[in-house]
Amino acid sequence: MTVEDLVGDYLINGYNQDAVKSSYKGKLSLSLGATKRIDAVWNNSGHQVQMGTGFFRDQILVINFTYLGEQNQYVKGVVTYQCFSKNVLDGFWSEKHGDPLFLLAEQAFKLTENNLLLD
Template identity: 55%
Template structure:
């Protein structure tokens, strides 16, 4: 697998970095910048947007991310995905000020588009 195989849109399911194990869903869009580095944009729920940049090696994708919380503070963290295939990413994450006793978890499933052939 190479980095270009990861570009695309994914549905995500996950749980937060806390003892309550609050579940969430959303979307993830992966693209490449001019240096062939991963650019990530998550939309958690219907409106929380997070962005990040990362790198890929040996089927492991690592992304440093940040977002502005409801309290207007900026939160930062890192997510590590094991790329099970080009369509399924299995990850865990931690935020700088999250509960250090827990890791968040996330699984991503590629959104496949059905191309209609032109006649």
């Protein structure tokens, strides 16, 4: 698998970094930057946009991300995906100032022309 194989849109399901593990759904869009780094944009539950940049090696995708949080401050974090195939990513993530007791999960499933679950 190459970094180019990962480019596309994915449906995501995940859990937030809190005690109740509140869940979210959304969309992840991966594109390739000029230096063959991955550019990522998450749209979680239709109201929060996160952006990041990452790299791919040995079937592992690592992305540093940021977003504007509830207190109008930028939140930073990192997500690591194991790439089972070009269509299925299994990840875990954490935020810089998040609760260290919780390492959260996120799964991503690539949208394809044959996939009827587009929205």
